[in-house]
Amino acid sequence: xxxxxxxxxxxxxxxxxxxxxxxxxxxxxxxxxxxxxxxxxxxxxxxxxxxxxxxxxxxxxxxxxxxxxxxxxxxxxxxxxxxxxxxxxxxxxxxxxxxxxxxxxxxxxxxxxxxxxxxxxxxxxxxxxxxxxxxxxxxxxxxxxxxxxxxxxxxxxxxxxxxxxxxxxxxxxxxxxxxxxxxxxxxxxxxxxxxxxxxxxxxxxxxxxxxxxxxxxxxxxxxxxxxxxxxxxxxxxxxxxxxxxxxxxxxxxxxxxxxxxxxxxxxxxxxxxxxxxxxxxxxxxxxxxxxxxxxxxxxxxxxxxxxxxxxxxxxxxxxxxxxxxxxxxxxxxxxxxxxxxxxxxxxxxxxxxxxxxxxxxx
Amino acid sequence: xxxxxxxxxxxxxxxxxxxxxxxxxxxxxxxxxxxxxxxxxxxxxxxxxxxxxxxxxxxxxxxxxxxxxxxxxxxxxxxxxxxxxxxxxxxxxxxxxxxxxxxxxxxxxxxxxxxxxxxxxxxxxxxxxxxxxxxxxxxxxxxxxxxxxxxxxxxxxxxxxxxxxxxxxxxxxxxxxxxxxxxxxxxxxxxxxxxxxxxxxxxxxxxxxxxxxxxxxxxxxxxxxxxxxxxxxxxxxxxxxxxxxxxxxxxxxxxxxxxxxxxxxxxxxxxxxxxxxxxxxxxxxxxxxxxxxxxxxxxxxxxxxxxxxxxxxxxxxxxxxxxxxxxxxxxxxxxxxxxxxxxxxxxxxxxxxxxxxxxxxxxx
Numbered sequence: 122x123x124x125x126x127x128x129x130x131x132x133x134x135x136x137x138x139x140x141x142x143x144x145x146x147x148x149x150x151x152x153x154x155x156x157x158x159x160x161x162x163x164x165x166x167x168x169x170x171x172x173x174x175x176x177x178x179x180x181x182x183x184x185x186x187x188x189x190x191x192x193x194x195x196x197x198x199x200x201x202x203x204x205x206x207x208x209x210x211x212x213x214x215x216x217x218x219x220x221x222x223x224x225x226x227x228x229x230x231x232x233x234x235x236x237x238x239x240x241x242x243x244x245x246x247x248x249x250x251x252x253x254x255x256x257x258x259x260x261x262x263x264x265x266x267x268x269x270x271x272x273x274x275x276x277x278x279x280x281x282x283x284x285x286x287x288x289x290x291x292x293x294x295x296x297x298x299x300x301x302x303x304x305x306x307x308x309x310x311x312x313x314x315x316x317x318x319x320x321x322x323x324x325x326x327x328x329x330x331x332x333x334x335x336x337x338x339x340x341x342x343x344x345x346x347x348x349x350x351x352x353x354x355x356x357x358x359x360x361x362x363x364x365x366x367x368x369x370x371x372x373x374x375x376x377x378x379x380x381x382x383x384x385x386x387x388x389x390x391x392x393x394x395x396x397x398x399x400x401x402x403x404x405x406x407x408x409x410x411x412x413x414x415x416x417x418x419x420x421x422x423x424x425x426x427x428x429x430x431x432x433x434x435x436x437x438x439x440x441x442x443x444x445x446x447x448x449x450x451x452x453x454x455x456x457x458x459x460x461x462x463x464x465x466x467x468x469x470x471x472x473x474x475x476x477x478x479x480x481x482x483x
Numbered sequence: 484x485x486x487x488x489x490x491x492x493x494x495x496x497x498x499x500x501x502x503x504x505x506x507x508x509x510x511x512x513x514x515x516x517x518x519x520x521x522x523x524x525x526x527x528x529x530x531x532x533x534x535x536x537x538x539x540x541x542x543x544x545x546x547x548x549x550x551x552x553x554x555x556x557x558x559x560x561x562x563x564x565x566x567x568x569x570x571x572x573x574x575x576x577x578x579x580x581x582x583x584x585x586x587x588x589x590x591x592x593x594x595x596x597x598x599x600x601x602x603x604x605x606x607x608x609x610x611x612x613x614x615x616x617x618x619x620x621x622x623x624x625x626x627x628x629x630x631x632x633x634x635x636x637x638x639x640x641x642x643x644x645x646x647x648x649x650x651x652x653x654x655x656x657x658x659x660x661x662x663x664x665x666x667x668x669x670x671x672x673x674x675x676x677x678x679x680x681x682x683x684x685x686x687x688x689x690x691x692x693x694x695x696x697x698x699x700x701x702x703x704x705x706x707x708x709x710x711x712x713x714x715x716x717x718x719x720x721x722x723x724x725x726x727x728x729x730x731x732x733x734x735x736x737x738x739x740x741x742x743x744x745x746x747x748x749x750x751x752x753x754x755x756x757x758x759x760x761x762x763x764x765x766x767x768x769x770x771x772x773x774x775x776x777x778x779x780x781x782x783x784x785x786x787x788x789x790x791x792x793x794x795x796x797x798x799x800x801x802x803x804x805x806x807x808x809x810x811x812x813x814x815x816x817x818x819x820x821x822x823x824x825x826x827x828x829x830x831x832x833x834x835x836x837x838x839x840x841x842x843x844x845x846x847x
């Protein structure tokens with residue numbers, strides 16, 4: 122070797138240490154045993170093993186938690202609105218409160234994630250379809266407004282009635298129904314745009330999963346919202362929540378599995394380290410929650426426990442996908458190997474060209 | 484008020500109407516595409532010819548001095564952040580490093596170099612470099628090179644005595660050593676991922692075709708950071724804003740060249756109108772190939788590449804990844820219309836699933 126100090130050379134799997142120091146301690150706990158060699162090391166060259174792209178500076182747990190809360194709110198709004206329309210008062214109440222709580226909590230996390238939080242309103246000065254974060258802001262803002270108004274109506278109406286202000290109570294109820302319907306309509310967009318937020322980056326594991334991530338995230342949103350419905354509504358009212366939760370868990374499990382497989386080399390980040398642990402825990406929670414729901418929906422306690430497991434599974438998926446992205450961005454192989462393959466493919470298709478591509482301009 | 488960022492954001496509507504593929508592909512005039520009127524200045528850029536880079540880091544220093552870029556985290560406890568890997572202790576581009584000189588010390592056992600990595604008979608040396616032809620000791624081309632070619636650029640490579648600096652071989656019995664140096668910088672892409680994803684309009688396309696962050700707008704959301712296929716832009720811990728090379732926007736307005744190009748002692752960093760730089764680069768490449776430096780290649784020159792060509796492009800002496808550059812970068816927003824389509828369809832599906840969950844009551 123050279124006269125460099127080998128200990129200082131970033132290794133294939135450990136080279137994000139410098140950046141961990143830069144970024145604070147959020148990724149410090151990344152597991153390091155058993156990471157290696159489940160997939161044979163790909164041959165590639167790099168600049169001293171250093172990362173090529175920059176890993177997201179998004180904060181952990183802010184951003185994964187926002188994804189989870191956004192998903193929870195997205196489907197809860199629908200459950201709340203339809204629960205109200207089909208005379209399921211406990212499901213309506215749970216859905217409305219969860220939608221508001223998720224949206225407001227998510228917004229807080231999103232603002233906190235900014236490195237200049239006092240400027241969060243700058244998000245609203247333009248609308249850019251090329252920026253999923255801009256689009257997301259314009260989805261989240263009205264959603265959170267409507268959901269919060271709906272929850273306020275839900276809380277205020279009974280007390281108005283108790284005080285005998287029946288006319289006002291009726292107005293409040295109607296306004297709550299209307300804003301609840303609006304948030305229910307916007308909800309699904311809130312649940313899936315976050316997949317575009319992640320996949321529209323240069324992070325290989327996220328970008329290459331742009332066909333799978335929306336489905337994974339939609340399933341995750343359904344599992345979270347349905348799980349919340351199971352936790353908060355009575356046995357009489359919880360059938361729709363149970364159905365949605367089980368369907369969501371099934372979709373999330375299946376789509377997640379397909380994603381990890383079809384990513385090929387880029388999927389290795391899901392097979393090692395903390396992302397692996399998180400995704401495994403997520404799958405266990407989702408499976409347990411789904412089975413628990415199917416068997417135990419009719420008992421209040423088992424329904425609530427299953428709902429909690431489903432919500433935990435949904436949240437763990439978000440954390441796992443986030444972690445996988447960080448690991449992928451820090452791995453130069455994820456950039457070099459697929460891009461080399463792409464170049465080779467292109468080169469072989471235009472084999473007839475005598476001049477090598479890099480000399481086209483000579 | 485029509486300000487520049489609103490205009491810069493204006494292109495997206497065209498993109499989504501489907502006629503103009505301005506999210507990717509060749510684009511002759513990104514400034515006009517971003518909404519500047521036709522009488523804006525010509526697109527400018529950098530051509531960094533790494534074959535004459537001596538790794539002096541004058542560009543790094545000049546950039547810091549001119550742009551008042553703060554310290555990038557050096558402190559005594561961190562041992563001045565020595566990387567320990569080569570003479571490069573900057574490491575990479577970042578919020579407080581807008582120029583970064585990569586330094587590659589390529590050490591191999593004698594004679595193991597393959598032609599793919601270098602010249603033919605001379606192992607992995609850039610075979611056309613004049614000083615090498617004499618067998619590592621030749622003084623041959625000194626006077627030949629002191630006469631500048633008609634372009635006016637003195638080929639400093641050829642001025643170097645013996646096995647001095649660039650692409651050189653140590654006369655060591657056991658190993659070959661080669662040094663590669665390259666001053667990296669923001670590429671000012673034709674299709675800039677950072678600019679596309681910025682949700683505040685802080686990043687905008689200037690009238691010179693460059694990409695600049697407005698610090699008073701940036702709210703530190705950090706979306707630009709993972710969206711850059713080259714890993715250029717980053718958020719600075721101390722002020723929370725995203726920062727990168729501005730191609731000295733302030734100097735351009737005064738008709739001055741950027742600080743790094745001004746400071747470069749070997750003219751490795753060349754600044755000018757992009758079309759002229761491209762012509763100069765093509766000529767330089769042909770010249771090097773003519774001298775047998777087959778491994779010379781242009782990087783970021785091709786307007787058909789994944790980012791529509793770079794405003795700052797390079798002449799490299801090895802594969803891009805050896806310099807820490809992605810071999811085939813693609814602007815992430817190229818796939819964005821498809822992503823939005825997928826997300827919208829999935830959202831419809833999710834809404835339908837919620838409705839379906841209420842199908843036929845099923846209340847007990």
